[in-house]
Amino acid sequence: MNDASRTYDVVVIGAGPVGENAADRTVAAGLSTAIVERELVGGECSYWACMPSKALLRPVIARAEGRRLPGLSEALSGPLDPAAVFGRRDEFTSHWDDAGQVGWLDSAGIDLVRGHGRLDGPKQVVVATPDGGTVRLTARHAVVLATGTTAALPSLPGLDEVRPWISRDATGAKEVPGRLAVVGGGVVAVEMATVFQALGSQVTLLVRGQGLLPKMEPFAGELVADSLREAGADVRFGASVASVARTGGEVRIGLADGGELVADEILFATGRRPHTGDLGLDTVGLTPGDWLSVDDTCRVTAVEDGWLYAVGDINHRALLTHQGKYQARMAGAAIGVRAKGEPVDDRPWGAHVATADHAAVPQVVFTDPEVGAVGLTAAEAERAGLRVKVVDYDLANVSGASLFGDDYRGRARMVVDLDRGVLAGVTFVGPGTGELLHSATIAVAGEVPVERLWHAVPSYPTISEIWLRLLETYRQ
Template sequence: MNDAPRTYDVVVIGAGPVGENLAERTRAAGLSTVVVESELVGGECSYWACMPSKALLRPVAARADARRLPGLAAAAAGPLDSAEVLARRDEFTSHWKDDGQVQWLDSATIDLVRGRGRLDGPRQVVVDTPDGGTVRLAARHAVAVCTGTTAALPDLAGLADVKPWTSREATSARQVPESLVVVGGGVVAVEMATAWQALGARVTVLVRGGELLGRMEPFAGEMVADGLREAGVELRFGVSVASVVREGRQVRVGLDDGGELTADEILFAVGREPHTADLGLDTVGLTPGDWLEVDDTCQVTAVPDGWLYAAGDVNHRALLTHQGKYQGRMAGAAIAARATGRPVDNSPWGAHVATADHAAVPQVVFTDPEVGSVGLTAQEAERSGRRVRAVDYDLANVAGASLYGDGYRGRARMVVDLDREVLVGVTFVGPGVSELVHSATVAVVGEVPVSRLWHAVPSYPTISEVWLRLLETYRG
């Protein structure tokens, strides 16, 4: 062990998309930057989340679209080729090798230290390397924690022996199980139920509450539930797992209502926990395992002198890759400004403050039907004290939707702040709606008056014409 630390302007712990974006901003500003990574450069999104999951789901959506179109329906009636789908998934993950991402770090002149990094006092990081050695790093200006989250698992006796799936196993499994139990009703649960049912598994979803996608508009969960049932997924609401045991190749699942079922695999998709338990938080006065509370520049508020930052899922503001990358860009710019003695720009046009994750977070759920949303639900808006009106429209009545084929089912909702006459939330459900989300995001973030949206003319015939129909409905 060499006691002399390597000194950089900025040390970033975590080389996922958040850490990469943050490091790129600080390095572009002329600050020497090193990234520490214990697994693969590119992080959860590249290898176990966004990219592999969407590679699994895209064939499902394409087949569903084809089955609704006369002239293609018969050709698309057969099953998916699971081997080809999984092979394409493997290509999207670069076969779980990070050579390309490492080359990008090299091209940006960002140093990489492989190993498990942890804080060791103010501005100090210790890295346990794969060869058993130790590297000490020191930061002149900032340490940024971009370690993300890990899957939460329930406290069930013998669960480790069962070897349950989490989101990682669900996106990287090498073969299709004959049967799969999915525990949870959120995004991971419904997306993975969609994918593995389409690939040939018999899927049962167990939901503790009474709805799917409980943080979105109620109709979104209802329509996704209908789609899952039509695909052959069994949904059970109001039940929890009381026990699990693996017997040979099968998992026996006991339920709190006295019921029981068996499956080849069980996936727990019941939430996320901050990846901070072994991060050395206690050496800087914080509690291991906690979320890291930050201000709008992603500076950790509980640590004096302003040297510690936390961007992405680890700060619990918005657990989505695109929001984390945005935070990384803002945090990197703020670190660079402070390091060079420039003021942090807090204006509405500020390039150093992350404000988009307060009330205008966009999200897409890649099920059949798709769900896209941004901002507040009608219920959330009312709870916030706003005087609002929810305006709904049946997407099947939009000419562009009819081009998607027979039996199109969808729904759109915009939530209008009646005092300011701006949108505070928008939700779309239906095939092809994911590409509508950014226009809704611009409307919400930009606080575009409803009167001005009249003059944003949608192209005909596209699904975007739903904007006109929503505005007509609002006007009455």
């Protein structure tokens, strides 16, 4: 085989968890597969997103929960040790060394090509390697794009000179800034505000809208905002950044209302954009920098002959690692049967389609309190034309929650599709509720009739007793 020109059944660009899952499924289907990666094998999730952020958050949440328990709270009166917190984070990122992930690729029979991969016409991928060379890869059956997203920064004069933090800088921080301004009100913003306030920063959260976590039920953002304020953070709504400038070690932030804020660092958590700007999309008739529209088997709809797939963040269906891995499993299986000339099971909830992208996307926000949600919010269900009943319950009135910690605060919501008699969505907000979410995901994805859920008896005394309370309230 000529190293500069290789042919595989499938070529995957992007070796994060999503690309790895796609490659694993195509190899399992008996297809030779190469995967291309320009940074670290394991991708954003392993080194700059899911793993480091949750490693940073876990001691913060554990301390908050412990402080609600008499007999333990007194032992937790001191500050967190930032060096120890960062050290544990470093262990979970393998100190940004991908040798273990590379070993997994080898064991799975997936060939790794390091470098920047770009499309170069139908089923062609050209890789610029770190040593300055070029490798051309030809795919017999499919090319899978799994290149993820990067931070979307606003257009502000002089922003580059300010050297703002993005999510990577926050999750990879080595020191705790004395004053941290966080711009945004979504998941990254609230999670990183939670971390750095607990580690000793004075955090100011600048939110352009009127609430946090705008894609979730309104009460989720309200409870998280209350908790951040109680922890000492300054949460400002209706606050837009008009200008930024760095003078010495300080960042001066001009606000649209004429006010000014001074911080040591500024984190922009204002959304994501797709890593498709330098991917060779123009060579196959697509626009560089665009999100890629796909069908339910994750084939790019605008490309003829069905050889190009896009999985994970870049198809803009659900910017979540677990959902991208799910898409990759479906896409990999579909590529396998198509390569063999076998029929695709494209029925809703079939073996080769990502139906859950539409109906049952779960997400946990690891703040204090935790937020877990799956399916539709009440507002989304109504916009979709569903006839629904919304059932709310105060989690503080659940025995398991009151045992979990004193002064427990939380809320649960169940959105019932009355015409089908199933759950359209569920939201839990409260300490320890993230681990409840999979039960809700099963109920929503499985379209379990509400009358059948009545017979799923929750263990007493656990927080999961919320299911009984929601169902009792629904039946009243």
